[in-house]
Amino acid sequence: MSTKSSPHTTPPTASSAVRRRRRTGTTGRKRVSAPRPEPAPTVPETWSERLRHYLPFAAAPSVVAALAVVALCLALVLLSGSPMAYLPAAIGEMWLVSHGVPATFDGVTLGLTPMLPPVAVAALVAQRVRVATRKRVSILDLGAIAALGLGIPLTLTFIALFMVTDASAVYPLAPPHPLAAVLLPLVVHGLGMIVGIGPIVWRALARRVGAPDVVIDTARTASAIVVRLLAAAAVVFLGLLIAGGERVSTLIDAFPTLPGTGVATLIALSILYLPNAVLAMLSAMLGGSLEYAGASASLFSVDPVALPPLPLFAAVPGDAAVWAPVLMLVPAAVLAHFFATRECSVKEVLLAAAWAAVILFVLMPFGAGGAGAYGYIGAHPVATPALVLGWVAAIGVAVLLIARLRHPAAPEPEPEEEPEPEAVEASQSEKPTGGSTKWVPPTDDGGHAG
Structure with missing residues (x-):
């Protein structure tokens, strides 16, 4: 049996713990770091900055509508077994019809277009505009939103009109009236923007024009x-x-x-x-x-x-x-x-x-x-x-x-009659001037009553 013993380990004293806390900078409690302030949102100042900032809000409704039209037309062409050459004409015609533009097939004009697609597009535009104008916006910001929100669908409308016009030389369809094809999509997106702008912004605009x-x-x-x-x-x-x-x-x-x-x-x-x-x-x-x-x-x-x-x-x-x-x-x-x-x-x-x-x-x-x-x-x-x-x-x-x-409505209360100036002076002269709060009437001999 060995007589060697393990080296004796002294327990840490309070002074050593204090020195260790001083070296490490801790006090034994969990350090809570102060929350870092969030960076202030960047406010667009130039036209290029405004266009870049509001482009995602303004382009989203048109992109979603265009993708839905392409997917629906592709499904219809594949399910009906039609040749893929019909796809461009179908996409162009579907984009116009989804915005209320009349369509003409084999000489028959369908002016009674479904109302649900324009309502859905306008609702989507209103939702994105409401998000874009939730915070403080300026007149120039609204101008940028309007330019993008109307310019993007107008460009897509011109493309769709070109596709339908080009296909009318081969297939039995006719392009719609150019004025209706341009105005109706603008009305749909414009109504969505009008609905999407909040009442506070509208009141500010009304005050600006004096309304x-x-x-x-x-x-x-x-x-x-x-x-x-x-x-x-x-x-x-x-x-x-x-x-x-x-x-x-x-x-x-x-x-x-x-x-x-x-x-x-x-x-x-x-x-x-x-x-x-x-x-x-x-x-x-x-x-x-x-x-x-x-x-x-x-x-x-x-x-x-x-x-x-x-x-x-x-x-x-x-x-x-x-x-x-x-x-x-x-x-x-x-x-x-x-x-x-x-x-x-x-x-x-x-x-x-x-x-x-x-x-x-x-x-x-x-x-x-x-x-x-x-x-x-x-x-x-x-x-x-x-x-x-x-x-x-x-x-x-x-x-x-x-x-x-x-x-x-309850009748308005009648205004009280103002006392005449002489009565006011007389009442003021009758008030006591000393510390007594009770008025004592004067006697005939000039003295006071007992």
Whole structure:
């Protein structure tokens, strides 16, 4: 057994621990480093910097729409077994139709284009513009956004128009009218930009040009009114479509034989044309009519004319029901509830009605149009905005008057009469000058009462 022992290890003393902390710079506690300040965002100052900064926001909607058009056209060409030579013409025509531009095939012009694609494009543009203008922007920044947001789709539109014009020499299609082909895509993207810019920026712009804030506020009020009316019309239309289920099968039977792809195409077309049908339904609920093939259908009468073979037309009955005019109470209730929950003046109501009419007037070219032998299909392009103007103004003013009759404004309090100067001087002379707070009346001998 060895007698050697291991070397003795002395425990660390407190002084050695202190010296070690001094050398290492630690105190035994976990060091928490202060958060580094985030670098301030770079503000574009020149035009080139602004264009580079806002290019991703402005180009995204056009790029997404173009890629969707290319993918859809490629799928259609491959599924239909058509030659790939059709692809450029199909891409160009699809880009134009997706922005509401009429298309012409074999001498037949389709002006009634689906409304859902332009609405989707405008919504995408509005979302990207809202993100781009979320922080503080200047007039030059808005100019850069507008230049990019309109210049990119305009360039793509010219390319699509060239592709269609070039293909018209070989295939049975004709290029659309150049003015419509250029203006309608600009309107779609321009509306998206208008909706995407926030109200704070719009108020700043209004003050810059000397316009009152009520113009911007009533425009937002009108947009909310139009959205509510369209939502109510969509609910009523879907209800009528479900009630006319038998007519759906009748319209489908109008086609000779439909394979699985044909049924899918009809369903897709019905979904794409659903906003068109909702707009026509709103016109009928306001007292207007749906016009088609030289005839019309309203809540009061329906002309017995063969409808286009699209399942959406199953919501149009063979004749007007006796209870159909009751549906006019739906927009009346929507408008009455809207104005009853808000405090508006007569001026604001009238301005909101005018803005609502303008919005419907802008939407009409995308929701109606010609369809070959059927002629014009859709709501009347002038009567519908006029009906919206009258309904909003009439119901808004009526609700305002009823509210004032039920809750009259309290009369303003009458101003108190100011005392005459002599009375004021007399009252001041009667006040004591000493420390006593009680006035003692004088006696006849000039002294004071005891």
